[in-house]
Every structure is written in C-alpha cells, then in structure tokens.
Amino acid sequence: MDKIVIHGGARLQGELQVLGAKNAALPLQCAALLGDGPTTFRHVPRLSDVQTMNQLLVGLGCAVEGDRTLMIDPTGVQDGPKEAPYELVKTMRASVTVMGPLLGRHGFARVSLPGGCAIGARPIDQHLRGFEALGAKIRMSHGYVEVKAKRLKGARINFDMATVGGTQNVMMAASMAKGTTVLENAAREPEVQELAIVLGKMGAKIAGAGSSTIEIEGVDNLQGIDHAILPDRIEAGTFAIAAAITGGDLLLLDAPSAHMHAVIAKLEEAGAECRVEPGGLRVIGPDELAPIDLVTRPHPGFPTDMQAQMMVLATLARGQSVITETIFENRFMHVPELCRLGADIHVNGNVAVIRGKARYTGSIVMATDLRASACLVLAGLVAEGKTEIRRVYHLDRGYETIEKRLRKVGAKIRRYHGAPS
Numbered sequence: 001m002d003k004i005v006i007h008g009g010a011r012l013q014g015e016l017q018v019l020g021a022k023n024a025a026l027p028l029q030c031a032a033l034l035g036d037g038p039t040t041f042r043h044v045p046r047l048s049d050v051q052t053m054n055q056l057l058v059g060l061g062c063a064v065e066g067d068r069t070l071m072i073d074p075t076g077v078q079d080g081p082k083e084a085p086y087e088l089v090k091t092m093r094a095s096v097t098v099m100g101p102l103l104g105r106h107g108f109a110r111v112s113l114p115g116g117c118a119i120g121a122r123p124i125d126q127h128l129r130g131f132e133a134l135g136a137k138i139r140m141s142h143g144y145v146e147v148k149a150k151r152l153k154g155a156r157i158n159f160d161m162a163t164v165g166g167t168q169n170v171m172m173a174a175s176m177a178k179g180t181t182v183l184e185n186a187a188r189e190p191e192v193q194e195l196a197i198v199l200g201k202m203g204a205k206i207a208g209a210g211s212s213t214i215e216i217e218g219v220d221n222l223q224g225i226d227h228a229i230l231p232d233r234i235e236a237g238t239f240a241i242a243a244a245i246t247g248g249d250l251l252l253l254d255a256p257s258a259h260m261h262a263v264i265a266k267l268e269e270a271g272a273e274c275r276v277e278p279g280g281l282r283v284i285g286p287d288e289l290a291p292i293d294l295v296t297r298p299h300p301g302f303p304t305d306m307q308a309q310m311m312v313l314a315t316l317a318r319g320q321s322v323i324t325e326t327i328f329e330n331r332f333m334h335v336p337e338l339c340r341l342g343a344d345i346h347v348n349g350n351v352a353v354i355r356g357k358a359r360y361t362g363s364i365v366m367a368t369d370l371r372a373s374a375c376l377v378l379a380g381l382v383a384e385g386k387t388e389i390r391r392v393y394h395l396d397r398g399y400e401t402i403e404k405r406l407r408k409v410g411a412k413i414r415r416y417h418g419a420p421s
C-alpha cells in the first residue's frame, strides 16, 4: 500500500491545473450506456473511481478505450449481463448509477445493494422510489436489487431530500421513458446540470436542470457524442485551501468559480484573497486566518465534500469556529486524526467546535475516506516536521497524482510505494 510523506512549512506558489470532476465523470460514464453508438469524453481525470467505473462498464459489455480521452462503446451491452456486482459496488457507491440507464434503455438492471460506507448509511430508497414511480418493478434478493420494466412511463416524482445520485439515476431512466417526467426537489449540483447537458447533446429533452424542478420528455433513442468534462470544483476548493493556509499564492487554472460561491465566500471570510482571473481562480493566503462558521447544505450551499478540508483551515484560525454537517451522519472521521496532529476539536452530534490556533506537529495518520485524506494532506502541509499519511488509496479515488502537482508549486511531498497499512 502506498503512503504519502509531507515535510510541512512550505509556502505554495504558482499555477495548478484543475482537472475534470470525478463526480461529473462517473455519471457521464454511465450515461454513455444510453447511446446508440460510442461516446467520447475529454479531460477525464485519471482516478481509481473512473477506472472502477470502466471495469463495471466492460463487465456490462461495453468496449472502453483510452483514459484522458475516453471512448465508451455500449453496443455490446444488449447481450451483456446488466449487473453491477458486489465487488465493484462495495469499492465505489457511484456504481449504482448504472441502474437508471440500464433500466431506461434495456428494461432491466441487477445491482448489488451498496450498504453503509465510512461517511454514513447512504441508502438508495429515493432512486428506487423514482424507478417505481416510472413503472418499474423492484425486487430485492441475495443482497441485490433488481429493477425491471417493459417500457417506463413518465411520472411526477417528489424526492424526500435533494439527492444527487438519485436525481441523476432517475433522470437517465426517464430520458428514455414514454411521456413526460417531472422531478421535484431535485438536486441542483453542477454535476446534475452537467449530466443534463450531456443527455441533451445525446438527444434527450430535459429542461430545468440546476433548479429544483427538472422536466424530462422521454425519447425513443439517444446518440453517442463527444464531450469535455467539467473541471472539479472540489479539487479546486481543496487547492484553494492549500494556498490560504500556507500563506501562498496559487492560480487555479480553469477552476469553475461560478460553481464555487459558497467555498469562495468562506475563504474570503477567513481572510484569503480570491480573484477570478481570465485563466482561473487566484487565491492568496492572509498573514492570519479568521475563524469561520459553516453549515453543509445541498448546492448552492456549502458542499459536504469540502467540509473536512475547510475544517483544517478553521483549526489554523485565531479564535473559535463551528462547523455543522447536515448531509452525512458520520462525516467527522478526520477529527481524531487532526487532533493527533495538534488540533483542538470537540464534536457533539453533527456539530464540531474548533478552537484555534493549532500548531500542528507531524505524525503518522490514517486516511479513512476520500475528503478525510485530503484534509490530512492539508494539515501535513502546515505541520512542523514529517507527516506520514497511510491508506492513500482513498485519496487516489478523487485526486490525480496530488503529490506531483503540489510538489510543482513548492510542497515537500512524496509518495512511497508499498508502505504498511
């Protein structure tokens, strides 16, 4: 297993290219299943999750080629198994997003139930409720869920909560249903909008993505297309915090600032300077960080995927910050590890009270999930001495060669292969 070693204290300066978004790429890879011919994606991030999705697609009968430019040909799926097996779903929950396109296009899908995950229970009841409303029959057995329908029929679906994956899954199924579907209380995340753009290019008729009501008029068939993937707002936000906490100056090339208002607002509140420039977003760290309070919310609120990283910033501010997590019930797994490095954080339910200003000292720490890993990298950047992060396979799910890219802007960070777990 790999480990990452950081010698803290370097100020980050220079330009960093923001790569394609993991959370856009994964549902788009699934959307390729809907096309009559091959789809090509550009600016695809080289991430283990993207590879896992490719593996799943190949298992379904797709031909998949390339990586940064990725071609997916779904022609062979017609005769394939239409199944997402446990071994893949357990490593990547986004696997369940093949259900909608398989059901919409082929009338059947069998997907392993994802079960819990490090950050929470994460049920898929809303996905299934949506499919059922479209006329699918649902059956659970042997840890798998089967969804089946001859031809889906458009319906009005009001989600109990704004679910990103649920909205995407049902949107894909509905794009090939007979008649009109209206999704109410739909998720408004940019990655939902991105999926609607891609489905639209493929020939789907979708209006309202980006608002909480999405209308989909089903069509009989969809085409393969060519599309460049949206840059990653979470990667950009993580690097922005790296600049802010190291007193650095980073220009984040192609950062999707228009989708980052809530994160930029908190960075500015903490005293960082954020400037939208023609090439991207420039972030300059202040001499001293101010405390911040935040509550995670569905988009356009503060994203839960930035909560752990922003907590590192809060620990370094002079004064008390309060962070409330409302999306996932167990997303404070990074707190004990940050405390081992020197943070003063008290958690009560879904509220973390952070007393600054931490003086981090390097140690061995364990990554527990993707964004927890990113927050440990950030803490390592400012810790005195050496920080060793283990289980970095979590990090590789969502950040492409983070150590190489941070090294280019001045960080003293290296990856070692084959470390103990």
Ligand SMILES: CC(=O)N[C@H]1[C@@H](OP(=O)(O)OP(=O)(O)OC[C@H]2O[C@@H](n3ccc(=O)[nH]c3=O)[C@H](O)[C@@H]2O)O[C@H](CO)[C@@H](O)[C@@H]1O
Pocket: 022, 023, 024, 026, 093, 094, 120, 121, 122, 123, 124, 125, 126, 127, 128, 161, 162, 163, 164, 165, 166, 187, 191, 304, 305, 327, 328, 329
């Ligand atoms: C691959 C991907 O895009 N992942 C993102 C996606 O995850 P994902 O799509 O899994 O997250 P959801 O938006 O569905 O989850 C939001 C909340 O709704 C709950 N819920 C969801 C569906 C359901 O059927 N029932 C239910 O109770 C979840 O447990 C969670 O508490 O959005 C999350 C929230 O922005 C992000 O943190 C993830 O990075």
Ligand SMILES: C=C(OP(=O)(O)O)C(=O)O
Pocket: 023, 093, 094, 305, 370, 371, 398
């Ligand atoms: C929670 C995340 O991803 P996933 O939904 O794929 O687990 C994330 O990207 O932070």
